[in-house]
Amino acid sequence: xxxxxxxxxxxxxxxxxxxxxxxEMVTIDSGIGVKEGGMAMGNLCAGILEKLGxxxxxxxxxxxxxxxxxxxxxxTKPFTILMGHMDTVFFKGEPEKRPFTIKDGKAYGPGVLDMxxxxxxxxxxxxxxxxxxxxxxxxxxxxxxxxxxxHAFSNASEVIQKEAEGxxxxxxxxxxxxxxxxxxxxxxxxxxxIETFGRGCHVGNxxxxxxxxxxxMAHKIIEIEKLTDYSKQYNVNVGTIExxxxxxxxxxxxxxxxxxxxxxxxxxxxxxxxxDEVCSRQYVPDTITKVSDSVGFATMTRLPGNLELLKIAxxxxxxxxxxxxxxxLCGGGSDAAYTTAMGVPTxxxxxxxxxxxxxxxxxxxxxxxxxxxxQMAGILMKVNGAR
Numbered sequence: 001x002x003x004x005x006x007x008x009x010x011x012x013x014x015x016x017x018x019x020x021x022x023x024e025m026v027t028i029d030s031g032i033g034v035k036e037g038g039m040a041m042g043n044l045c046a047g048i049l050e051k052l053g054x055x056x057x058x059x060x061x062x063x064x065x066x067x068x069x070x071x072x073x074x075x076t077k078p079f080t081i082l083m084g085h086m087d088t089v090f091f092k093g094e095p096e097k098r099p100f101t102i103k104d105g106k107a108y109g110p111g112v113l114d115m116x117x118x119x120x121x122x123x124x125x126x127x128x129x130x131x132x133x134x135x136x137x138x139x140x141x142x143x144x145x146x147x148x149x150x151h152a153f154s155n156a157s158e159v160i161q162k163e164a165e166g167x168x169x170x171x172x173x174x175x176x177x178x179x180x181x182x183x184x185x186x187x188x189x190x191x192x193x194i195e196t197f198g199r200g201c202h203v204g205n206x207x208x209x210x211x212x213x214x215x216x217m218a219h220k221i222i223e224i225e226k227l228t229d230y231s232k233q234y235n236v237n238v239g240t241i242e243x244x245x246x247x248x249x250x251x252x253x254x255x256x257x258x259x260x261x262x263x264x265x266x267x268x269x270x271x272x273x274x275x276d277e278v279c280s281r282q283y284v285p286d287t288i289t290k291v292s293d294s295v296g297f298a299t300m301t302r303l304p305g306n307l308e309l310l311k312i313a314x315x316x317x318x319x320x321x322x323x324x325x326x327x328x329l330c331g332g333g334s335d336a337a338y339t340t341a342m343g344v345p346t347x348x349x350x351x352x353x354x355x356x357x358x359x360x361x362x363x364x365x366x367x368x369x370x371x372x373x374x375q376m377a378g379i380l381m382k383v384n385g386a387r
Contacts, residue, residue, distance in 0.1 A: 003132050003133060003134050003381065003386065004132070004377065004378055004381055004386070006131070006132035006133070007128040007129050007131070007132040007134065007374070007377040007378075007381075008128075008320075008374050008377065010127070010128040010131045010132060011124065011128050011370050011373050011374055011377070012370070014124070014127075014128075015370055018120060018124050018369060018370065018373070019102075019366075019369075021120050021123065021124070022100070022107070022112070022116060022117060022120040022369065023100040024044065025041065025044070025086075025111070025116040025119060025120060026095065026099075026100040026109040026110065026111055026112050026116050027095055027099065027100060027109075028040045028041050028044070028095070029092060029093065029094065029095045029096075030065065030086055030087045030088060030111070030145065031087065031088050031089070031090040031091045031092055031093075031094055031110065032087065032088075032089065032090070032091055032146075032148055032149050033063065033064070033091070033092070033149075033153075034087075034091075034092050035063060035064055035065055035145075037065070037087075038064050038065020038066070038086060038087055038145035038146070039065045039066065039145075040065075041065060041086035041087075041119075041143075041145065042058070042065045042066045042068045042086060042143065042145060045068055045086065045119065045123065045141075045143055046058075046068050046070070048123050048127075049068075049070040049123070049126075049141060050070075052072070052126050052127065052130050052135070053072050053130075053135065054070035054071060054072045054139075054141065055070070055071050055072070056068065056069070056070050057069040057070075057071070059154075059156075059159055061145075061146075061153055061154045062153075063146075063153040063154075064087070064145045064146040064153040064154055065086065065087070065145030065146075066145065067142070067143065067144045067145065067154065067156050067159055068086075068141070068142070068143040068144075069140065069141070069142055069159075069163060070140065070141035070143075071139070071140050071141075072135070072138070072139050073136070073137055073138035073139055074138050075138055075140065075166070076166075077138050078138070078166065078167065078168035079137075079138035079139060079140050079166065079167055079168065080137065080138065080139050080140070080167070080168065080169055080170070080171070080380065080383060080384060081139075081140050081141075081142060081163075081164060081167045081169070081170035081171070081339060081344070082122050082125075082126070082139065082140070082141045082142075082170075082171055082173070083141070083142040083143070083160070083170060083171070083172050083173070083335060083336075083339070084115055084118050084119045084122055084142075084143055084172065084173040084174070084335075084351070085115060085143065085144050085145070085146075085147030085148070085335065086116075086119060086143050086144070086145050087111075087144075087145050087146055087147060087148050088110050088111030088114065088116070088148060089111075089114065089148040089357075089358045090110045090111070094110040095109065095110055098110055098360065100112065102366060105365065105366050105367065106354070106363045106364065106365060106366065107354075107363065107364045107365075107366050107369075108362070108363050109362075110362070111362075112352075112354070112362060112363070112364045113175050113351075113352060113354040113355070113356075113357045113362050113363065113364040114174070114175045114357035114358065114362065115173060115174055115175055115351050115352075117351055117352030117354070117364045117369055118173030118174060118175070118176070118350070118351025118352055119143065119173060119351075120352070120369065121173055121350070121351055121352060121369060121372050121373045121376060122141070122173045122376075124373045125373045125376040125377050125380065126139075126141075128373065128374075128377050129377055129380065129381070132377075134380075134381055134384075134386065137380075137384035137385070140163060140167070142159075142160055142163055142335075144156040144159075144160070144335070147334070147335055149295060150189070150191070150295035150296055150297055150333070151295070152295050156335075157298075157335070157337075157338050160335055160338040160339065161338045161339075161341060161342050164338065164339045164342040164344050165342060167339070167342070167344045168344070168345075168383075169305065169309055169344065169345045169346070169347075169383055170336070170339040170344050170345070170346040170347075171309075171346070171347050171348075171350050171376065171379070172334055172335060172336040172339070172346060172347070172348040172349070172350065173350050173351040174334045174336070174348050174349045174350070174351050175332075175349055175351055175352075175354070175357050176349050176350065176351045176352055176353035176354070176368060176372060177328065177349060177353060177355075178353050178354065178355055178365065179326070180322075180323040180324070180325050180326075180353065181325055181326045181327065181328035181349070182310055182313055182325040182326075182327065182328065182347050182348070182349055182350060183300070183328045183329075183330045183334075183336070183347070183348035183349040184302055184306040184307060184310055184327045184328065184329070184347065184348075185263075185299075185300055185301070185302035185306070185327075185328075185329045185330070186297075186299060186300035186329070186330045186331075186332065186333055186334055186336060186337060186348065187233070187234075187261045187262055187263050187299060187329070187330070187331045187332075187333070188261070188262050188263075188265065188267075188268065188296065188297055188298050188299035188333065188337070189259060189260070189261055189296045189297040189332075189333040190259075190260040190262070190268060190271065190272075190293075190296045191257060191258065191259050191260075191293070191294035191295050191296050192257070192258055192260070192275065192291060192292065192293050192294055193255060193256070193257050193258075193291070193292045193293075193294055194217065194220060194224070194255070194256050194258065194279060194289065194290070194291055195253070195254070195255045195289070195290045195291075195292075196213040196214075196216040196217045196220070196243075196253070196254045196255075196287055196288070196289050196290075197213055197252065197253060197287060197288040197289075197290070198210070198211035198212050198213035198214075198215075198216060198250065198251065198252050198253070198254075198284065198286070198287045199211040199250065199252055199286060200245075200249055200250050200251065200252035201249065201250045202248065202249060203248050203249060203250055204248060207250070210249075210250025211250065211252075211284055211285065211286045211287050212250050212251055212284055212287075213243055213244075213251050213252055213253050213254040213284075213287060214243050214244055214251045214254045215283070215284050216254070216282070216283055216284040216287040216289070217241070217243065217254040217256060219281075219283040219284075220278055220279060220281075220283075220289065221238050221241075221256065223278045223281075224236055224238055224258060224275065224278055225237075225238060227260075227271070227274050227275070227278075232263075232267070233262070233263035233264075234260065234261055234262040234263060234267055234271065235260075235261050236258060236259070236260045236261075236271075237258065237259045238256050238257075238258050239256075239257055239258065239259055240256060240257045241254070241255070241256045242254070242255050242256075243255060257294055258275075260275075261331050262299070263299065263329070264299070265298070265299050265301075275291060276291065279291050296333075297333025297334070297337055298333075298337040298338070298341060299337060300330075300333075300334065300336040300337045300340050300346070300348060301337075301340040301341070302329075303340055303343070303344075303345050303346070304345075305344075305345025305346075306340070306345050306346055306347060307327065308345060309345055309346070309347045309379075309383070310325065310327055310347060312379055312382050312383060313325050313347065313375065313379055315382065316375055316378035316379050316382065317375065319378070320374065320375070320378060322371055322374070322375055328349070330348070330349065334348055334349075336348040347379075350372065350375075350376060351372065352364045352365065352368050352369050352372060353365045353368035353372070354368075
């Protein structure tokens, strides 16, 4: 039995333990702003990595869990990065409402797909390779705790870029897709607020003196939404709106948050200019408009090396009888943006497969947990010299 077969066998023999680890992670409440859950996830992952011979460094933050950095091997040589995030998009209390369950081959629960299944695969792959005797390669693990709010509570994006210096390749264990594709490119995400300021009045006694901030915003929403241009691979969504106090008063204030997705980095300044042009127009006299940035993700650049990694993944699939993964351009942002920004070839979405992430219908395919762990074991062996 060769080394890869030994790693595969370990996975087959430890499916129950992998499911238990997955359940433990989903049960930990590490939603947005839940620092104690982020810390618990970090401690769990760090403990497993230490048992596998990794030294651990932590980058602490006030409002979220630590970023965990594990290193093993000679880090002065080109190393492999395995990365992911430990938080979920949900808010405090969600695991109690929707605990981890498995039904008809699908796992359910907050973050089961995005991306605690992926973190389970990351750690289980390293365990399988350890037991198979293949671990003599420089490896760095990066796990952060506030990816879902686009690192609003940390400087993790800067940390990832710094830690990526000297890496030869990276794998991000983000949400996998049911068509088995792997992500070689991601759109960027620019989120921004628009605020309109008008003048309140009693609409029965003094209607002429009112200046509706909502009416001003309504005009702007229509024009902002018109900026979507699928032929140029970018689109905008006005996602939230707030304003006004009561129905019988002209609203003096309105605020929306918008989300712009774009494919090419050079598109962003063009889009900013278009938004500024819309917001500089005045539709209701005496109103004022303000634009400010919220959060965002840079683009994951399609590097030639990304496609080379995909080719290796396809070779492993063919040799192992797995479905062949094709290349995907994904509209959602991820931390893979920060490794490719450093010129490090990266494959993203190597995590568990499923659908409906960021919703209460989120589910993950249980069998893919084991298959993807095997696939990653095979890929890591190939990129680190095994034949």
